[in-house]
Amino acid sequence: MQYSKSTDYALHALMHLAHSERQQNVGIKELSGTLGVSESYLSKIMSKLRQDGIVRAVPGVNGGYELARQPDQISFLDVIQVIEGRQHMFECSNSKSKQHQLLTEEESPVDDEPCPPKGNGCLIEQVMIGAESQLHQYLREHTIQTVLDRYTNQCNQDHNKK
Secondary structure (H helix, E strand, O other): OOOOHHHHHHHHHHHHHHHOOOOOOEOHHHHHHHHOOOHHHHHHHHHHHHHOOOEEEEOOOOOEEEEOOOHHHOEHHHHHHHHHOOOOOOOOOOOOOHHHHHHHHOEOOOOOOEOOOOOOOOHHHHHHHHHHHHHHHHHHHOEHHHHHHHHHHHHHHHHHHO
16 A cells, blocks of 8 residues: 555645644745645646645635645545545455355354355445544544654654764
């Protein structure tokens, strides 16, 4: 499993906006220069984030982008789903296969009676969806603010060591 570069740039752009000393909007030119990505590519990413209400565009000569929500209200999952989409990561392609049907028709090891049919659910998909659910929970709990706090704590610890 690998997230696209667009997700990487989106998360870094949001970190930059949240950490901006001015606490104001940041122009696309500055943002693209900081991230080392073309303005047109980053504009497409920022447009997706704007459409989902994560950032807002500020028009005008000194315009740019700013966070539309507080950093503690922007989870990693929010950003990933905007950029990557909201579909499941795994889709069972074999639920109609003979092997899958045999598994649901096998005799029960307990009382030598056939296992009751499990419906159309793919046994493997159930495990994968469970894993995805745990990943989503982890990403939901981590926000732009949690990363900013971690950065601040690390800087303070490094400063205190000197």
